[in-house]
Amino acid sequence: MFPLEEKSTNNTCSGYWDQHPHTILYNILSCRNSGYPKHLNSTVHSCHCEQKRAVYLKDPHATCQVASSVLVKTICFMRSLPSFSQLPSGDQLSLLRQCWVPLFVLGLAQEKMVFEVTDMPNSSILRQILLGSGLTEKEAKQPTFAGVHNLRTCLHHVWNLDLSPKEYAYLKGTMLFNPAAEGLSASLFVEGLQQEAQRALQEVIHHLNPKDNGRFSHILQAASAIQTVSHSLVTELFFKPVIGNTNMLHLLTEMLFLK
Template sequence: HDKCHSPQITHHSCSGYRDRPAHTILYNILSGSESRYLNGKLNRDATAHNCHCEQRRTVCLKDPKATGQVASAVLVHTVCFVRGLPSFSQLPSGDQSSLLRHCWVSLFVLGLAQKKIVFEVTEVANASILRKILLGPGLTGNEADLPTLAEVHNLRACLHKLWNLDLGPVEYAYLKGALVFNPAVQGLSALCFIEGLQRKGLGALQEVLHRLHPEDAARFTHVLLAASTIQTVSHGLVAQLFFKPVIGNTNMFHLLTEMLSVQ
């Protein structure tokens, strides 16, 4: 029996895996080929309605307190979902950390879509002054960048794509499960086990989609394409837009790690 497919993860070596190409649909999508295409398309669609200068305007939440509370609830639900996956808890702590770092934004966006969260933004009048006040010293240029209108348009486009599919709770749950276990993440020690989990997750997602929508043969592809657009939403946008007003300069990933370890 091929040890790559064994649930035993005490020994995490897998000869040959790193040298062979991955053929799963989701692997290729999340590796970036589809995401780059869709990201370019979304940007072209957005700039068709707004000039470049307008797209580069910096924005913040119109009601950061109320929206921040809703976003925090979605984040807690996201971490609880990941922590509740039996297969996830079997992984080495380093792999858990790596997978969480890679998938939390995607799962958070899915949570926003599932809860039908609508948020409003307003233009930042003087970005340079506000940056100094809110973000404080010691941050790199990338970390200090405030969200732009273009990034918000992209996030909203992702949400609308998911809303148009009208996914139910079961579909969201299986999609989230498939997104968690991504063998494309660098440095995984239980790589073969995670590859098997993703394959099983995709199979289960395809099965449930067929059961719920037997008349829609293309639904599985449409769901995966919608999931791939989520990869165009940056960690920085989500952290700065939704959580900076709530947690200040607290490191977002450290917070997530602490939440994951709470029993």
């Protein structure tokens, strides 16, 4: 059976901070003001123009602080799994590149995190529509209302399932050990780990909800929807206000392979 190796989801990986007290993420996490928005703007805009409008966090300081904490817990989850740590470093990096965003989104769901966005100042919807591919690289990467709405929809989907801590842990395992990740040298072994995680998830579901025959498929559907959340949306919305031009993958790699 796939071992339940996840450490407590309520505790940040203290060893990381003890060894690297001056990292960018640590500096923001150490701020005393840890509050974050309580209200979620769930208004749905059907207009294509509205969907494409650029947005940013209404309270980036507080929201990025919480998001950074979730990211650290996500990386600590990966590091805590012996079955992951025993993989070749190249495979670990491939899985990190492929899976950190879905795992992070699951972390947001588990932390019940909500956030507000507002229109990007000086952002012209007409400019985005008329220029299209003519937008600068920075403008093209800006989070849009459509992307944020998709993220919120995924979070609500997971919340409606009311997952237990064990269900979260094994679902993370099924998403982390993705044999379809590019560049894997041990894809068959990774596929076996994913199957073990799925079997363990089924057993937990049967134990906790023996009469809910459709729960497993509903959970996998939620996981599939999470895969549609783009890496650029998560990076630009939650981490660019903190890390600036620092390469996100380089930062994640440093955190993962920290000795």
